[in-house]
Amino acid sequence: MRNKISRVPVREQDPKLRASNFEEVCYGYNDEEAMLEASRCLGCKNPGCVKACPVSIQVPQFIYEVEQGNFAKAAGIIAADSSLPAVCGRVCPQESQCEGSCILGVKGEPVAIGKLERFVADRARKDGIKFTERLPSNGIKVAVVGSGPAGLACATDLAKMGYDVTIFEVLHEPGGVLQYGIPEFRLPKEEVVKYEINSVRDLGVKIETNVFVGRTVTVDNLLDKEGFKAVFIGSGAGLPKFMGIPGENLNGVVSANEFLTRSNLMRAFDPEYDTPIYVGKRVAVVGGGNVAMDAARTALRLGADVSIIYRRTEKELPARVEEVHHAKEEGITFHMLSNPVEIFGDEKGWVRSVKCQRMELGEPDQSGRRSPVPVEGSYFDLEVDVVIMSLGTSPNPLIASTTPGLNTNKYNCIVADEWGATSRAGVFAGGDAVTGAATVILAMGSGRAAAKKIDEYIKGLN
Numbered sequence: 001m002r003n004k005i006s007r008v009p010v011r012e013q014d015p016k017l018r019a020s021n022f023e024e025v026c027y028g029y030n031d032e033e034a035m036l037e038a039s040r041c042l043g044c045k046n047p048g049c050v051k052a053c054p055v056s057i058q059v060p061q062f063i064y065e066v067e068q069g070n071f072a073k074a075a076g077i078i079a080a081d082s083s084l085p086a087v088c089g090r091v092c093p094q095e096s097q098c099e100g101s102c103i104l105g106v107k108g109e110p111v112a113i114g115k116l117e118r119f120v121a122d123r124a125r126k127d128g129i130k131f132t133e134r135l136p137s138n139g140i141k142v143a144v145v146g147s148g149p150a151g152l153a154c155a156t157d158l159a160k161m162g163y164d165v166t167i168f169e170v171l172h173e174p175g176g177v178l179q180y181g182i183p184e185f186r187l188p189k190e191e192v193v194k195y196e197i198n199s200v201r202d203l204g205v206k207i208e209t210n211v212f213v214g215r216t217v218t219v220d221n222l223l224d225k226e227g228f229k230a231v232f233i234g235s236g237a238g239l240p241k242f243m244g245i246p247g248e249n250l251n252g253v254v255s256a257n258e259f260l261t262r263s264n265l266m267r268a269f270d271p272e273y274d275t276p277i278y279v280g281k282r283v284a285v286v287g288g289g290n291v292a293m294d295a296a297r298t299a300l301r302l303g304a305d306v307s308i309i310y311r312r313t314e315k316e317l318p319a320r321v322e323e324v325h326h327a328k329e330e331g332i333t334f335h336m337l338s339n340p341v342e343i344f345g346d347e348k349g350w351v352r353s354v355k356c357q358r359m360e361l362g363e364p365d366q367s368g369r370r371s372p373v374p375v376e377g378s379y380f381d382l383e384v385d386v387v388i389m390s391l392g393t394s395p396n397p398l399i400a401s402t403t404p405g406l407n408t409n410k411y412n413c414i415v416a417d418e419w420g421a422t423s424r425a426g427v428f429a430g431g432d433a434v435t436g437a438a439t440v441i442l443a444m445g446s447g448r449a450a451a452k453k454i455d456e457y458i459k460g461l462n
């Protein structure tokens with residue numbers, strides 16, 4: 001019986017060892033392990049895993065090919081729907097998507113769809129297999145703003161349809177959060193991110209870095225003067241939030257975004273680079289999402305003793321279960337039901353400690369999670385040198401403010417329908433710029449949906 005085989009565990013770097021290096025935590029499956037795990041799939045006729053995948057990867061079909069040892073064929077099936085399989089296999093929250101809807105999960109362990117996707121993508125890369133099939137060029141220009149997962153997915157599908165696509169990226173390296181946010185030990189940059197971005201380039205997509213849309217060029221310039229027939233905005237949500245508590249301006253208080261950008265994009269963790277990064281001896285990270293886990297685990301690897309301060313309980317932590325598990329294994333301390341109320345500094349203006357208040361859970365809020373309620377008079381101090389704020393991000397308002405008629409909501413998110421159409425004809429948007437901070441695969445799904453709509457829009461212009 002197929003479903004009697006236990007889920008094949010994946011090999012990982014020893015927690016003690018990895019807590020002081022930036023090498024990848026997970027080693028992934030080898031051929032035999034992947035084929036054995038693939039043999040657990042029931043090949044359902046009406047598979048829940050596919051319905052739960054925002055880019056509709058044909059899961060049972062690719063898993064069947066893995067089981068047969070036809071790894072290149074499996075890669076081709078995934079490539080039809082995803083331009084970033086080695087990325088998604090590593091960072092997608094499969095537990096709440098494909099694997100969360102796998103029939104085997106009802107009574108036991110779901111098929112390890114994410115690890116199999118990663119295996120297939122890594123194997124194809126090692127074997128030098130690429131999928132660059134596209135329709136003949138139609139010479140029609142489309143601009144994409146931002147080279148994160150939303151922009152890359154939109155550009156990929158448009159290029160496959162024959163469009164002449166240029167991505168404009170403000171940073172010096174493309175990839176968005178994949179490049180500047182998610183650390184090397186979860187997502188290797190050279191081997192995985194750059195390789196998959198180059199595969200998008202192989203489809204003919206041009207990427208122009210160091211172009212700040214809204215400053216260097218506006219969306220209207222692109223449409224009216226540069227000859228682009230449509231613009232897709234996938235500019236993400238990179239503006240960090242702060243708490244507004246006393247002491248937040250002290251030296252040593254930093255946003256997770258800045259901290260991670262220094263380490264990942266500017267390679268501060270690498271002794272060969274001279275980018276400064278300060279962790280001191282003790283670091284507190286405020287927040288409980290993937291970003292908080294990444295900041296905490298990065299600070300740990302840079303030599304600090306790290307605590308996470310989170311105002312709800314472990315059950316409500318928004319980070320992926322795997323990330324929380326890895327953080328704990330590596331020795332990060334969790335202060336649950338706690339919230340900072342003030343940060344104290346020394347005479348030179350550097351952080352000395354953070355004062356926290358204990359919380360308890362009250363009624364559910366709008367998100368459905370029980371809201372934290374302060375417990376009167378219950379305070380404690382944590383002595384720390386650095387406080388990393390990881391409280392979420394929102395979109396930068398620059399593009400909207402320089403694009404007349406482009407509607408946004410009160411959170412600065414661009415208002416777009418499920419196909420990415422905005423209040424401006426010819427301007428489409430998707431990913432975190434529309435939803436606020438979300439996930440890689442949702443951003444990719446929105447980029448793909450917008451590509452379809454852009455094609456229809458351009459065809460309707462004639």
Ligand SMILES: Cc1cc2nc3c(=O)[nH]c(=O)nc-3n(C[C@H](O)[C@H](O)[C@H](O)COP(=O)(O)OP(=O)(O)OC[C@H]3O[C@@H](n4cnc5c(N)ncnc54)[C@H](O)[C@@H]3O)c2cc1C
Nearest residue numbers: 146148149150170176177181213236431432438439440443
């Ligand atoms: C540290 C961290 C860890 C995360 N971990 C996970 C995870 O494990 N799993 C998961 O699914 N999701 C994770 N996420 C969320 C996920 O990465 C995002 O939801 C996703 O990257 C959004 O994609 P996007 O393309 O919309 O935006 P982004 O990835 O933010 O890309 C937007 C791009 O647009 C560029 N840009 C912005 N403004 C301009 C402009 N004016 N002109 C030109 N370019 C511009 C930016 O520089 C950036 O490169 C994480 C996020 C962070 C920050």
Ligand code: SF4
Nearest residue numbers: 041042044049102103
């Ligand atoms: S739901 Fe699970 S068992 Fe069924 S096809 Fe998908 S991965 Fe296979």
